Amino acid sequence: MTRDTMIDGWYPVSLASQLDAHGRSTALMGEPIEVRRGEDGNAKVTGGNGRALPACIRYGHVWSSLGDPQKPLFAIPEADQPGRRLVDVGVVRVRCSPLRAVENFLDIAHFPFVHTDILGAEPHTEVQNYKVEIREDEDEVWATQVRFYQPQAAKSAEGGITTEYMYRVPAPTCSILYKTCPPRPGEWDVITLFVQPLAEDLCDVWPWMALFDDETPMTDLIHFQQTIFVQDRSILENQIPRLLPLDPGMEIPTRADLTSVAYRRWLKRHGYTYGAQLVAQ
Amino acid sequence: MPAQSPAGPVALWRTRSGRAAAFADRCPHRGMRLSHGFVRGETLSCIYHGWSYAQAGNCLRIPAHPALTPPDTIRVATQHVEDGGGIIWISVGEPAAPPPRFEGLAPLRSMVVEAGIVALEAAAGTRAAGGLLDYTHDDRAVRLLLAPEGQARTLMHVLADEDSNPGERIAASRAAESLRRVAEDIARGGIAR
Numbered sequence: 277m278t279r280d281t282m283i284d285g286w287y288p289v290s291l292a293s294q295l296d297a298h299g300r301s302t303a304l305m306g307e308p309i310e311v312r313r314g315e316d317g318n319a320k321v322t323g324g325n326g327r328a329l330p331a332c333i334r335y336g337h338v339w340s341s342l343g344d345p346q347k348p349l350f351a352i353p354e355a356d357q358p359g360r361r362l363v364d365v366g367v368v369r370v371r372c373s374p375l376r377a378v379e380n381f382l383d384i385a386h387f388p389f390v391h392t393d394i395l396g397a398e399p400h401t402e403v404q405n406y407k408v409e410i411r412e413d414e415d416e417v418w419a420t421q422v423r424f425y426q427p428q429a430a431k432s433a434e435g436g437i438t439t440e441y442m443y444r445v446p447a448p449t450c451s452i453l454y455k456t457c458p459p460r461p462g463e464w465d466v467i468t469l470f471v472q473p474l475a476e477d478l479c480d481v482w483p484w485m486a487l488f489d490d491e492t493p494m495t496d497l498i499h500f501q502q503t504i505f506v507q508d509r510s511i512l513e514n515q516i517p518r519l520l521p522l523d524p525g526m527e528i529p530t531r532a533d534l535t536s537v538a539y540r541r542w543l544k545r546h547g548y549t550y551g552a553q554l555v556a557q
Numbered sequence: 558m559p560a561q562s563p564a565g566p567v568a569l570w571r572t573r574s575g576r577a578a579a580f581a582d583r584c585p586h587r588g589m590r591l592s593h594g595f596v597r598g599e600t601l602s603c604i605y606h607g608w609s610y611a612q613a614g615n616c617l618r619i620p621a622h623p624a625l626t627p628p629d630t631i632r633v634a635t636q637h638v639e640d641g642g643g644i645i646w647i648s649v650g651e652p653a654a655p656p657p658r659f660e661g662l663a664p665l666r667s668m669v670v671e672a673g674i675v676a677l678e679a680a681a682g683t684r685a686a687g688g689l690l691d692y693t694h695d696d697r698a699v700r701l702l703l704a705p706e707g708q709a710r711t712l713m714h715v716l717a718d719e720d721s722n723p724g725e726r727i728a729a730s731r732a733a734e735s736l737r738r739v740a741e742d743i744a745r746g747g748i749a750r
Contacts (some may be wrong), residue, residue: 346596385621394602401607401620511605514590516583528585528631 282448282550284343288360288470288482291364295319303474304342305550306365311338334362337470350416350446354454354466355486363485363497368505372512373521373551374449374473375543377481380508381451381469382535384424384444390507393427397436400425403532410542417445417542419535429465434458445539448548452481460488467501476551477518481505519553559708562636564649564664565634568592575749578612579647581634584614591633626728644702644714662700662716665726670711670737672744674703677711680739694732697725701733709744 283305290300290311299312307324311331314320321329321340330341334349355362370377381385387396396426406422422441442454442464449471454464466486471479483501521527522544529537543552559582560569566582568591582590589605594676596602600617602609607620616631637648643664648657666742670677678684681701682691690701702714703749715733717726 307739379601385606388620389602389604398607398620401624403621510593513587514593515588516590521588530586530619530622530625 280550283546284341284345285447286339286341286345286349287449288337288472289321289340290338292336292338293364295338304340305473306475322433336362337482344389352452355460359488360486361489363487365483365498365501368481368509368510370479370509373477373519374479375551376512377471377479378449378451378469379520379536379539380512382539384422387424390511391504395426396424398426408534408538410538416437417538443535448543459489463488471507473550517553519551522552522554562647562649567636570596570601574599576612577638577640577645579636579638580614584608585631585633618673648684650709659716661719663719665715665717666730667712667714668737670740672711672740673708674705674711676743677703677740680736694737697728697732699729699732
């Protein structure tokens with residue numbers, strides 16, 4: 277088998293705010309790692325055999341890699357925009373493939389059934405046509421003009437609205453969602469899903485947000501997102517097979533699933549197969 | 558509810574009008590377990606995206622595309638179901654004969670035993686015949702219908718005499734529980750009492 281190109285990617289391994297000298301023991305793609313704050317204040321990450329791994333701090337998290345990252349971590353320009361509140365949501369451990377966690381994040385059709393009366397509600401189940409593309413220059417998957425009726429789109433939303441979304445996949449286990457911002461029309465709220473692959477069928481999900489919302493208490497913002505992700509977990513831990521099937525035949529996509537179709541195609545093209553299965557079984 | 562068959566996990570459900578059905582426990586759309594789904598009228602819907610299926614396994618509705626009539630190729634594998642005498646039977650493929658009837662017996666309760674049939678037979682001191690284990694405990698006969706779920710687990714249905722009184726039924730239930738404990742001890746390599 278060829279070396280999985282995902283080995284050279286950056287992955288979240290800790291909240292930056294929880295980094296301390298004592299350190300945190302965790303894992304990355306099956307290898308035990310240690311994450312701690314060094315004497316110079318920077319993040320230090322060591323692998324299973326004590327070797328130093330690449331490390332950086334960005335978007336509220338510590339990022340590391342088992343391999344040799346060929347690119348810096350992807351950019352989120354909105355993260356540096358003044359006036360946004362940055363929200364560390366914390367971690368949700370999910371017994372599923374890291375790729376399934378991302379794919380679920382890209383899916384809106386489940387909102388009325390899994391996030392009932394929060395992100396969706398019957399009879400508003402229709403998924404309108406939207407645009408999906410693999411942007412060759414950035415090498416990212418993008419879905420735009422995604423619209424969905426939501427009873428309570430965000431903590432700051434009152435009553436139902438049709439929310440517009442854009443989804444972006446800049447790395448195999450990371451996705452960024454841009455979403456209508458109720459208090460500030462013309463701007464987008466940013467909600468990210470950073471997934472740490474612990475094993476092919478186990479991951480830690482670190483959601484993170486950059487919002488225009490000065491009203492809602494931080495606890496409520498965190499609670500809202502945690503509620504959503506715990507609801508998703510009940511799905512993700514019960515999908516068969518556990519690994520994401522990249523070849524057609526095992527699952528039946530529809531027009532509503534075009535983001536997922538593009539995501540799977542992009543993964544396959546790059547050989548990003550950690551957490552995937554290639555042949556239908 | 559989730560159940561097991563020799564062909565793998567099944568989602569066992571009953572339509573509003575009372576008909577039982579057994580589906581392969583996997584929605585063909587995204588692989589979600591259908592036993593987590595919900596029944597509305599005569600259909601079972603997947604909890605993930607609400608795709609709903611008729612008793613025959615064909616997909617009737619895809620909520621993301623309300624105007625679309627799903628093609629007949631979208632369907633869930635089904636298994637043959639017989640529902641009689643208070644017991645639901647499933648068969649992989651077309652059954653050669655109808656399921657047995659247990660005259661004079663009424664189903665009391667079901668329990669999962671973390672042991673195979675061999676350990677249950679050892680605990681009962683008798684052999685099962687035709688899936689039925691006659692177990693005598695404190696001079697009281699208890700009839701147990703055994704459905705293996707792999708080598709190490711058995712779904713055990715307790716059958717009581719049709720005209721037994723509540724006290725006798727409670728005793729039969731407790732006898733079955735004690736048999737379960739002994740069988741699980743044996744399966745764990747412990748010593749049977």
